[in-house]
Amino acid sequence: MLRLLIEPIVRAALAEDLGRAGDITSDAVVPEDARIEAIMAARQPGVVAGLEAGLLAFELLDPSLEIERLAPDGSRVERGQAVARISGRARPVLAAERTALNLVCRLSGVATATRSLVDAIVGHKAKIVCTRKTTPGLRILEKEAVRLGGGANHRFGLDDAMLIKDNHVAMAGGVAQALRRAKAAAGHLVKIELEVDTLDQLAEALEEGVDAVLLDNMDPPMLRRAVAMVDGRAVTEASGRITRETAPAIAAAGVDLISSGWITHSAPILDLGLDID
Numbered sequence: 001m002l003r004l005l006i007e008p009i010v011r012a013a014l015a016e017d018l019g020r021a022g023d024i025t026s027d028a029v030v031p032e033d034a035r036i037e038a039i040m041a042a043r044q045p046g047v048v049a050g051l052e053a054g055l056l057a058f059e060l061l062d063p064s065l066e067i068e069r070l071a072p073d074g075s076r077v078e079r080g081q082a083v084a085r086i087s088g089r090a091r092p093v094l095a096a097e098r099t100a101l102n103l104v105c106r107l108s109g110v111a112t113a114t115r116s117l118v119d120a121i122v123g124h125k126a127k128i129v130c131t132r133k134t135t136p137g138l139r140i141l142e143k144e145a146v147r148l149g150g151g152a153n154h155r156f157g158l159d160d161a162m163l164i165k166d167n168h169v170a171m172a173g174g175v176a177q178a179l180r181r182a183k184a185a186a187g188h189l190v191k192i193e194l195e196v197d198t199l200d201q202l203a204e205a206l207e208e209g210v211d212a213v214l215l216d217n218m219d220p221p222m223l224r225r226a227v228a229m230v231d232g233r234a235v236t237e238a239s240g241r242i243t244r245e246t247a248p249a250i251a252a253a254g255v256d257l258i259s260s261g262w263i264t265h266s267a268p269i270l271d272l273g274l275d276i277d
Contacts, residue, residue: 001052001144009137010056013099023095034090037277038097040104042077046270047115049073049145050107054100055084062092074111074148083272097274105269106138107145113267114149117260120244124251126258129154129237133261142264154259162192163214169194175201179208193237202226206233215255216240223253 042048051073058065065088071077083104086093117128128151134142143153155161164178172178175194182192193212196202199222205213206229215226217240230236237257238250250258 001140003056005140006053006056007060009141010053010060010099010103012137013103014057014060014096017099018095023091026091026094030090030094032091035088036090036093037085037087038093038274039082039277040084040086040100040272040274041082042079042108043271043273045076045078046108046112047149048075048077048083048104048108048270048272049111049148050104050141051084053107053141054104055086057096057100057103058086058093061096062089064088065092076115085277086274101272101274103141105272106135107141108270108272109267110142110145110264111149112270113263114146114151116244117242117247117258117263118150120247121251121258124248126238126251126255127152128247128263129257129259130264131239131259131261132157133265135264146263149263151263152257162186162190163195164192165195165214166197166216169201175204176208179205179210183209193235196226199225199229202229206230210234212237214239214259220249220253223250223255227254 048071051069055067058067065086068085070085071081071083077083114128130143130146130151131154143156146153155163162182164182169175169178172181179194186192191211193214194205194210195214195216196205197216202213212235213230214237215223218226223238227236235257236255237259238255239259242250242258242260242262247258
C-alpha cells in the first residue's frame with residue numbers, strides 16, 4: 001500500500017498517544033543514549049497484517065532505527081514466532097511501542113477472522129467480502145487486512161458504487177422506482193446493487209435489471225431458490241449474521257459473494273507483543 005495513504009493514519013495515532021509532552025516515563029527512566037534490540041512476536045497463532053503501518057510508527061519517531069521484517073503481511077504465524085526486529089535508540093522504540101502494537105494486533109485480528117471464514121468455504125465459488133462496518137479512520141487498513149486474510153473488498157465508501165437498501169426502497173416508493181432513479185443518476189462506470197429480503201422483491205429487481213443483488217438474511221434453501229431465479233443475470237451476495245459455522249451452507253447455495261461485517265467490526269485482536277532481547 002502507498003505510504004502516502006498510511007502515514008497520516010500513523011502520525012495521527014502517534015500524536016494521540018504522545019500528547020503535549022511525549023513519553024515522559026521513558027524520558028525520565030531510560031538514559032538518552034541507551035540502545036535496545038526489540039522483537040515483535042505473536043503470542044497466539046493467526047494471520048499477521050498491518051506490519052507496514054505498525055513498523056512505520058517506529059520509523060517516524062526515529063528514522064535511524066534498524067527495522068527488519070521477519071514475516072510478510074498475510075502469512076500465518078504460530079505462537080512465539082517473531083514477525084519483526086527493531087534495533088537502535090531505546091526511547092523512540094518504547095514511545096512507539098503501543099501505537100505499533102495497536103495497529104498490528106487490530107489488523108492481524110481482522111486478517112485472522114477473514115481467514116477463518118475463507119477456510120470454512122473452501123471448495124465453493126463464493127468469496128468472502130467485507131462491508132463499510134469499519135473502525136472510523138482505519139478503513140483503508142482494515143480493508144487491506146481483509147485482502148491479506150484471503151477475502152475481497154466490497155465498496156470502500158458511499159461514492160464508488162450504489163447499494164440500494166431497504167430504507168432507500170421505502171423512501172423511493174418501491175423496488176422499481178428506486179432502481180429507475182438510480183439508473184437515471186448513475187455514471188456509466190457505476191454499478192448498482194439492490195438489497196432484497198423476499199423473492200418477490202428479487203423478481204421485481206430482475207425485471208427492472210440490476211448489476212448485483214444483496215440477499216439479506218435468507219436461509220440456505222431460500223438462497224438456492226434466489227440463485228436459481230437470478231440464473232447468472234446478476235451477481236449474488238448473501239449477507240446477515242455470517243459465522244464460520246453458517247458460512248459453508250450459505251456458500252453451498254451457490255452465491256457469488258458472502259459479505260460479513262463481523263470480520264471488521266467485531267474481530268478480536270491477534271495478540272502480539274514487543275520484548276527486549
